[in-house]
Amino acid sequence: MDRSETVIGRDPTCDIVLVEKSVSGRHARIKRNAGGFFELEDLASTNGTAVEGERVEKMVLQDGDTFVVGETRFSILIAPVVGED
Numbered sequence: 256m257d258r259s260e261t262v263i264g265r266d267p268t269c270d271i272v273l274v275e276k277s278v279s280g281r282h283a284r285i286k287r288n289a290g291g292f293f294e295l296e297d298l299a300s301t302n303g304t305a306v307e308g309e310r311v312e313k314m315v316l317q318d319g320d321t322f323v324v325g326e327t328r329f330s331i332l333i334a335p336v337v338g339e340d
C-alpha cells in the first residue's frame with residue numbers, strides 16, 4: 256500500500272469502487288495507524304463491515320484476515336517491506 260489510506264465504496268471517487276446496492280458511497284477505509292499497522296474502519300455505512308463474520312467499527316488487520324463490504328470479500332496479505340529484517 257503506497258498511499259496513506261484506501262477508501263472502499265460505491266462512490267466513483269473511491270479508491271476501490273464496488274457497484275452494489277448494499278455498499279454505501281464511502282463505506283470503509285484502510286489506513287496505517289500511528290504504530291504502522293493497517294487499520295480497517297467502517298465509515299458509518301448503512302450495512303456495516305464484517306471481519307471474520309463479526310460486524311466491526313474499527314480494528315487492526317492482521318495478515319490473512321478477511322473482511323466483507325457488501326457482497327465482496329477481501330483478504331489481507333501483508334508482505335514485509337523490502338530491505339527490512
